Amino acid sequence: MEYFLQQVINGLQIGFVYALIALGYTMVYGIVRLINFAHGDVFMIGAFIGLYAVERYQWPLTAVFVSAVVGCTILAVLIEQLAYRPLRHAPKIASLITAIGVSLFLEYFTSLRQVFGPHFYSFPRPFPVVRWNWHGILVTNIQAVIFFVTVFCLLLLQFIVFRTKMGRAMRAVSFDYVTAGLMGVNVNVVISFTFGLGAALAGVGGVLYGIAYPQVNTFMGFMPGLKAFTAAVLGGIGNIPGAVLGALIMGQSETMVSAYVSSAYRDGIAFVILILVLLWKPTGILGTPRTEKV
Amino acid sequence: MMLLSVEHINVFYDNIRALHDVSFTVGKGEIVSLIGANGAGKSTILKAVSGILKPRSGRILLAGKDLGGVPQHRIARMGVSLVPEGRGIFANMTVRDNLEMGAFTRNSREEIEKSVAEVFALFPQLRERASQSAGTLSGGEQQMLAIGRAMVAKPAVVLLDEPSMGLSPLLVRDLFFLIREINQAGTTILLVEQNAFMALSVAHRAYVLETGAIVLSGNASDLRSDPKVRAAYLGDVAG
Numbered sequence: 001m002e003y004f005l006q007q008v009i010n011g012l013q014i015g016f017v018y019a020l021i022a023l024g025y026t027m028v029y030g031i032v033r034l035i036n037f038a039h040g041d042v043f044m045i046g047a048f049i050g051l052y053a054v055e056r057y058q059w060p061l062t063a064v065f066v067s068a069v070v071g072c073t074i075l076a077v078l079i080e081q082l083a084y085r086p087l088r089h090a091p092k093i094a095s096l097i098t099a100i101g102v103s104l105f106l107e108y109f110t111s112l113r114q115v116f117g118p119h120f121y122s123f124p125r126p127f128p129v130v131r132w133n134w135h136g137i138l139v140t141n142i143q144a145v146i147f148f149v150t151v152f153c154l155l156l157l158q159f160i161v162f163r164t165k166m167g168r169a170m171r172a173v174s175f176d177y178v179t180a181g182l183m184g185v186n187v188n189v190v191i192s193f194t195f196g197l198g199a200a201l202a203g204v205g206g207v208l209y210g211i212a213y214p215q216v217n218t219f220m221g222f223m224p225g226l227k228a229f230t231a232a233v234l235g236g237i238g239n240i241p242g243a244v245l246g247a248l249i250m251g252q253s254e255t256m257v258s259a260y261v262s263s264a265y266r267d268g269i270a271f272v273i274l275i276l277v278l279l280w281k282p283t284g285i286l287g288t289p290r291t292e293k294v
Numbered sequence: 295m296m297l298l299s300v301e302h303i304n305v306f307y308d309n310i311r312a313l314h315d316v317s318f319t320v321g322k323g324e325i326v327s328l329i330g331a332n333g334a335g336k337s338t339i340l341k342a343v344s345g346i347l348k349p350r351s352g353r354i355l356l357a358g359k360d361l362g363g364v365p366q367h368r369i370a371r372m373g374v375s376l377v378p379e380g381r382g383i384f385a386n387m388t389v390r391d392n393l394e395m396g397a398f399t400r401n402s403r404e405e406i407e408k409s410v411a412e413v414f415a416l417f418p419q420l421r422e423r424a425s426q427s428a429g430t431l432s433g434g435e436q437q438m439l440a441i442g443r444a445m446v447a448k449p450a451v452v453l454l455d456e457p458s459m460g461l462s463p464l465l466v467r468d469l470f471f472l473i474r475e476i477n478q479a480g481t482t483i484l485l486v487e488q489n490a491f492m493a494l495s496v497a498h499r500a501y502v503l504e505t506g507a508i509v510l511s512g513n514a515s516d517l518r519s520d521p522k523v524r525a526a527y528l529g530d531v532a533g
Contacts (some may be wrong), residue, residue, distance in 0.1 A: 168394055175384045182344060183396060184370035184371045186367045
């Protein structure tokens with residue numbers, strides 16, 4: 001039983017990080033119907049900004065998060081304006097291929113020696129690790145940080161989306177951007193904002209990932225990105241609570257599989273679940289079928 | 295000076311000409327109606343005025359200001375409110391949030407509340423359903439919400455695209471009564487309708503469109519007794 005609960009906690013740890021990435025996928029998809037494959041790499045950049053902030057500048061933890069958030073937001077807004085905006089009215093496949101191109105560009109460009117470099121770099125712990133033993137279950141302060149930071153981000157996101165004018169505009173644009181424009185909403189601004197917001201969360205996720213799994217590399221965004229994307233589809237792409245739910249399921253399943261079956265199947269289980277869900281409910285767990293607008 | 299004047303516009307969908315040298319005006323405080331058969335170009339005109347489509351030639355002036363090159367969201371900010379065909383309700387949002395979207399360009403919380411209260415006074419059903427998802431409203435209620443949403447923008451001119459579509463005859467009558475009421479309270483209205491009889495009974499002036507061009511115009515009451523209009527649009531077989 002202790003072993004099982006221990007695995008639940010470990011699953012939550014990775015699930016929360018996936019959730020922070022999955023939200024960016026789902027929000028961007030909700031607004032522009034684009035799977036932004038470069039999103040996992042924005043997460044990687046967040047981890048590297050965190051690495052420099054901790055190692056080179058020894059900033060306090062809050063400043064580490066803020067720098068990753070600011071850096072990722074600027075990056076994502078630039079990517080949207082330079083790479084995706086010119087293709088907004090092009091066929092979907094053009095944007096999709098561009099997204100893959102941006103992803104590869106970020107991975108290989110940053111692995112140049114002049115940028116981040118091609119190696120694995122260890123991410124120093126920004127605070128001493130404390131372990132609590134609660135009836136045989138180990139909980140670390142890293143897990144506590146991941147939990148509280150993620151919950152804080154989710155509440156903040158909830159507030160932005162449902163309580164602010166910009167959030168209302170986001171929901172309107174995601175439903176029908178032409179009509180949103182008729183209300184005087186500058187759709188371009190809303191799209192930039194959404195990319196920035198998703199990237200900010202990915203930046204936080206990158207720092208948390210670096211703290212929890214203290215090794216970073218410019219290709220580290222690929223797998224978590226793919227799993228977060230799977231989580232978003234699993235929960236119902238375009239649906240914000242769905243992305244969080246999907247990410248938590250993803251975190252639990254991969255932890256349970258490596259604990260009880262074999263860690264060799266860790267990455268495989270995500271896709272088995274995805275296939276099953278798509279067969280059973282193609283719109284995802286919380287997704288609602290919607291007719292494509294013409 | 296006319297509030298809205300459309301001068302010799304030509305609008306194309308790719309290479310198909312949808313509007314052919316269309317000119318018309320709407321004066322402040324008027325209800326002007328555009329009538330014509332399906333595909334005559336009525337909705338295209340509204341799309342051009344609200345900036346969804348840009349005319350290839352000709353000008354659209356709002357209170358003397360050329361709207362050429364002005365992006366869609368700015369045209370909305372300048373006071374043009376389109377109630378699109380099919381209503382364009384944000385079905386994923388509450389009734390209240392839909393109204394808030396209508397007031398997107400306004401900033402004074404106090405004045406927005408006042409406008410929302412006015413809409414609720416006009417449509418008490420909307421007040422009852424304020425926190426309900428707009429997708430759950432009936433067709434008639436959605437049309438009221440769409441009009442209410444346009445009203446909270448405090449627009450200079452409201453463009454109504456086929457407001458009677460999909461409504462029962464009884465609701466259509468209420469709707470046109472309401473359009474007149476809104477107009478009497480000071481809002482200028484450009485109304486596009488297939489229901490020519492209703493449109494001509496509520497409008498001051500009207501233009502008749504045929505395959506993308508204006509073929510007839512005049513006072514609504516004159517057009518109503520025009521034998522050609524009666525035969526073509528009012529179902530007067532004897533005419």
